[in-house]
Amino acid sequence: MSSTFVESEERIELRKQVFKLASKYGQEYFLKKARAGEKTDELWLELGKSGYLGVNLPEEYGGGGGGLGDVAAVLEEVGAAGCPLLLMVVSPAICGTVINKYGTPAQKERWLPGIADGTETMAFAITEPDAGTNSHNIVTTARRDGDEWVLNGKKVFISGLDESKNVLVVARAEAVDDEGQKTGKLKPCLFVVPTDAPGFEFTPIPMEFISPETQFQVFIDDVRLPADALIGDEDGGLVQLFAGLNPERIMAASFATGIARFALSKATAYAKERTVFQGPIGAHQAIAHPLAKAHIEVELARLMTQKAAALVDEGKDFEAGEAANMAKYAAAEASCSAVDASVHTFGGNGLTQEYGMGALVAASRVMRIAPVSKEMILNFVSMHSLGLPKSY
Numbered sequence: 001m002s003s004t005f006v007e008s009e010e011r012i013e014l015r016k017q018v019f020k021l022a023s024k025y026g027q028e029y030f031l032k033k034a035r036a037g038e039k040t041d042e043l044w045l046e047l048g049k050s051g052y053l054g055v056n057l058p059e060e061y062g063g064g065g066g067g068l069g070d071v072a073a074v075l076e077e078v079g080a081a082g083c084p085l086l087l088m089v090v091s092p093a094i095c096g097t098v099i100n101k102y103g104t105p106a107q108k109e110r111w112l113p114g115i116a117d118g119t120e121t122m123a124f125a126i127t128e129p130d131a132g133t134n135s136h137n138i139v140t141t142a143r144r145d146g147d148e149w150v151l152n153g154k155k156v157f158i159s160g161l162d163e164s165k166n167v168l169v170v171a172r173a174e175a176v177d178d179e180g181q182k183t184g185k186l187k188p189c190l191f192v193v194p195t196d197a198p199g200f201e202f203t204p205i206p207m208e209f210i211s212p213e214t215q216f217q218v219f220i221d222d223v224r225l226p227a228d229a230l231i232g233d234e235d236g237g238l239v240q241l242f243a244g245l246n247p248e249r250i251m252a253a254s255f256a257t258g259i260a261r262f263a264l265s266k267a268t269a270y271a272k273e274r275t276v277f278q279g280p281i282g283a284h285q286a287i288a289h290p291l292a293k294a295h296i297e298v299e300l301a302r303l304m305t306q307k308a309a310a311l312v313d314e315g316k317d318f319e320a321g322e323a324a325n326m327a328k329y330a331a332a333e334a335s336c337s338a339v340d341a342s343v344h345t346f347g348g349n350g351l352t353q354e355y356g357m358g359a360l361v362a363a364s365r366v367m368r369i370a371p372v373s374k375e376m377i378l379n380f381v382s383m384h385s386l387g388l389p390k391s392y
């Protein structure tokens with residue numbers, strides 16, 4: 001049996017190149033933009049132009065012909081360089097994957113090139129105020145009216161609508177039986193909605209999360225869409241939605257490990273220099289051990305993330321579900337520990353704007369909550385991996 005736990009030379013080279021590109025910008029640029037309420041368009045578009053944003057999408061639609069493992073590596077590296085780009089989770093990984101898998105050739109032609117080069121970023125909207133974690137309870141509805149669809153509902157915490165031309169909205173359409181009669185049941189469907197469509201309104205949610213990406217509350221009031229706004233089969237339901245969820249978790253894991261690596265590299269550099277008694281503070285185990293422990297946890301999380309991405313890329317979506325959830329859980333926990341230990345290493349400087357460490361606290365914490373909370377992953381693992389009774 002031959003097996004190897006190292007990534008391919010191409011993947012390692014991709015990581016190097018992306019890290020180099022993002023390091024030209026770095027955390028100073030990223031935080032300056034975020035604090036000024038501006039976007040990191042220069043970095044986003046340079047990544048797009050260089051082929052990194054859409055590295056997972058097919059070449060015929062402007063992508064790089066790679067897999068999810070590649071785009072996850074890109075996200076991890078930009079984060080490790082101090083620029084964690086939240087919209088990479090959404091635009092190329094969720095929307096790109098779903099459209100590539102279930103879109104018609106015309107839909108792929110229409111949406112994928114702009115997602116790949118970054119000129120037509122696509123947001124993703126599933127979360128609703130009254131459903132929250134329980135996405136089976138979403139009530140945004142899609143009704144047919146002649147050749148058109150009419151959407152109504154509410155969404156919350158939707159990232160990046162102000163910098164996206166379109167958003168992939170999860171809504172529920174009325175199911176019909178074999179005779180074409182309405183069954184009264186509602187099934188989830190995916191629609192591409194232009195963010196400037198009449199009736200689609202969004203307002204920013206003030207967050208304590210220092211990021212160029214803004215979260216929005218959304219009101220969808222009789223938004224009319226052409227028939228081809230529907231991605232995939234109207235009856236495809238959950239399967240089509242799930243196609244985007246493993247990538248979402250794997251990307252969230254990479255977002256988290258990128259931040260963790262950035263924090264640990266800053267903290268270890270500081271711990272080697274800063275001296276207050278005899279020798280640098282990094283010589284004290286009280287400082288060194290939490291950093292070492294976090295480093296181990298981050299490496300373990302990266303390994304599980306790579307495994308999950310490899311399973312997706314092999315088309316083993318079912319097996320990937322468990323690995324993607326575990327990777328996301330492990331990465332979020334590792335990231336929170338790494339950031340906590342790093343902030344502590346800096347003492348008072350850990351909370352100054354100059355050192356940028358405090359900004360990582362909320363960023364790492366977000367990954368415990370979104371896109372799926374730590375508790376829901378534990379519920380999933382209890383039930384699916386351990387066979388315990390369903391608890392929710």
Ligand SMILES: Cc1cc2nc3c(=O)[nH]c(=O)nc-3n(C[C@H](O)[C@H](O)[C@H](O)COP(=O)(O)OP(=O)(O)OC[C@H]3O[C@@H](n4cnc5c(N)ncnc54)[C@H](O)[C@@H]3O)c2cc1C
Pocket residue numbers: 090124125126127131132133134156157158159160209215366369370371372373374375376379391392
């Ligand atoms: C920065 C940020 C960006 C986001 N971007 C997007 C986006 O672009 N698109 C999008 O659709 N959504 C987005 N979200 C939403 C995110 O996916 C949700 O916040 C997340 O799914 C949790 O839902 P909720 O906030 O409603 O929490 P709730 O569902 O209200 O849960 C609150 C707490 O209760 C716990 N809980 C609930 N039920 C159970 C149970 N059965 N067992 C144990 N614990 C339970 C949860 O784990 C959580 O800790 C974003 C959120 C944030 C913070």
